[in-house]
Amino acid sequence: MMFDERPDKDNPLTVSQLTAQVKGILEGSLLLRNIWIQGEVSNARQYASGHWYFTLKDGGSSLKCVMWRSAAANQPIAPEDGASLLARGKITVYERSGEYQLQVDQLRPLGVGDLYAQLEEIKARLVAEGLTDASRKRELPALPWRIGVVTSPDAAAFQDVLNVLRRRFPLGEVILSPTQVQGADAPPQIVRAIERLNAGDLCDVILVCRGGGSIEDLWAFNHEMVARAVALSRLPTVTGVGHETDTTLVDYVSDYRAPTPSAAAETVTRFAVDLPAYVEQGRFDLDALMAARLDGLRGALEQTEQRMQAASPERAIQSARQTVDRLADRLGARTESRLSVLHERLASEARALDAANPTGLLARGYALVRRLDNGAVVRSASEVEAGEGITIQVQDGRFNARVVDEGGLL
Amino acid sequence: MSDEIGSMAFEQAFSALQEAVTRLESGEMTLEESVALYERGRLLAARCQALLDAAELRVRQVSGAN
Structure with missing residues (x-):
């Protein structure tokens, strides 16, 4: 083995030396590398460093396990308490506590079916x-x-x-x-x-x-x-x-x-993808609404103007003017007829006057006879005697004559 | 007013634009008011458009990964 002499009472090993020996033996053993262990997880704990520590156990024994952060990052499952799983790794020794442990590099659930x-x-x-x-x-x-x-x-x-x-x-x-x-x-x-x-x-x-x-x-x-x-x-x-x-x-x-x-x-x-379209729509709506508003107001204004015109006094004035015209016509007609009556009357008066005018009688061939001596109008045949001078006045002048005979009364 | 709009975030300007449209739709205001609202709406739409044109996705990472 690794020491020259068997340690004895006079030549003891230190604890550290022994642990180092054990470590060398266990970690050097090919039998304890790349081995799969089946068990149930307990006391699982992950440290801030990212390393996992847990225990695998079955009915009869338990095994301390460590899984470094680098290995943990690549496992499909984590060692959760109570989980039955397969762990692969090698046996290492932690010298400080003199404990051996399984350094896990793979974790698998116990069969995919179970998973x-x-x-x-x-x-x-x-x-x-x-x-x-x-x-x-x-x-x-x-x-x-x-x-x-x-x-x-x-x-x-x-x-x-x-x-x-x-x-x-x-x-x-x-x-x-x-x-x-x-x-x-x-x-x-x-x-x-x-x-x-x-x-x-x-x-x-x-x-x-x-x-x-x-x-x-x-x-x-x-x-x-x-x-x-x-x-x-x-x-x-x-x-x-x-x-x-x-x-x-x-x-x-x-x-x-x-x-x-x-x-x-x-x-x-x-929806966010349509924001540019919404903005565009908003601008379009603004224009359309404003145009509609202005159209509406314009329409209302026109209507009001029409109503105002309908209600304006102009028409009444026109119709009044017509009435006046018609009345004036009638008045004119009346006046004319009255004048013509007057004219007629005047004409007839004139005719009467004409009739009374002696010169008118003379025009019709009558003659006015006066006595030559005193100019008295002769009205009766008895007023003259034969041989007396008389003046006969006709339409355009007079002449003197002498009564031939008395002729006698008519 | 345009200064106020010029400093608006998109969401602010966008919801203000929507509100302007809604209020114009209701039509319950004087002509002067609706013209003012319309002009404001146009400015808001322009602000939204400008922000859209200039937008670049921002990415931020929250700390405490481990």
Whole structure:
């Protein structure tokens, strides 16, 4: 072996020396490397360093186990108390306490069948508690100005989400709550990432994302604690885990299940993408409403003007003027007829006067006879005697004559 | 007024624009008021447009990853 002489009373080993010997023996043994151990987990605890410590046990014995952070990051499951699982690793010795332990590099559930049975069991529990009810699903905000993203910043899925949001909703803000999305550490980290966003009220909606991968890669999203964190998130959640064909536990309890991370980003921007069109519509509505308003006012003004014209005194004035005209006509007619009567009367008077005018009689051939000596008008034949001079006046002059004989009375 | 609009965030300007449209639709105001509201609405729409044109997605990371 490793010492020259067997240690005895005179030549003892120190504890450290012995432990070092044991360590050398155990860690050097090929039989104790790359071995698979089956057992039930207890006293599981993760330290701030990221390392896991737990105990594997069965009915008869127990085995201390350690899983370094680097190994933990790549496991499909975490060592949860009570879980039966397979652990692979090598036996190492922790010298300070003189204890041997299994240094775990892989953890596997006890057969995939068990894993799915476990999943169904958890799912049934969530269903029974009503956490998957459609009535619990909340409406997603139409315009999520701050979009929380729970994912690994290094993953392609995150870039996919950013690309979609950049294209569809550049006005928004992304709040990345970083977490591992696979490995034993992933479930508690995802839970904390969700809680961080909720606690600080840091966003309007939470996308829980992971790109495609094997079912083991996605297994963190089948963890009960992750499903419960999603279900109990005060902020509405959208899950986009894996590809379209993958469904993980979180999909049943989120407010909206998107088939992929990109689809999740598209879902939360389903209205936001139309913002430019809404602004355009708003401007169009403004113009249309203002034009309609002005048209309406113009129409009302025209109508009022028409009514005013209808009610104006002009028409009454016109009709009054007509009446006056008509009256004036009638008055004129009356006056004329009266005048003609007067004219007629005047004419007849004139005629009478003419008749009385001796010169008129003379015109008709009568003659006026006067005595030559005294000019007296001779009215009777008896007023003259033969031989007496008389003056006879006719229409255009007079002449003297001598009575030839008396002639006698008629 | 345009100074006030010029410092508005998109969501503010956008909801103010929507409100202006709604109020114009109701039509219960004087002509002068509706002209003023219309002009304000045009400024709000222009503000929204400018913000849309200039927008770039901001990304922020919350601390306490582990």
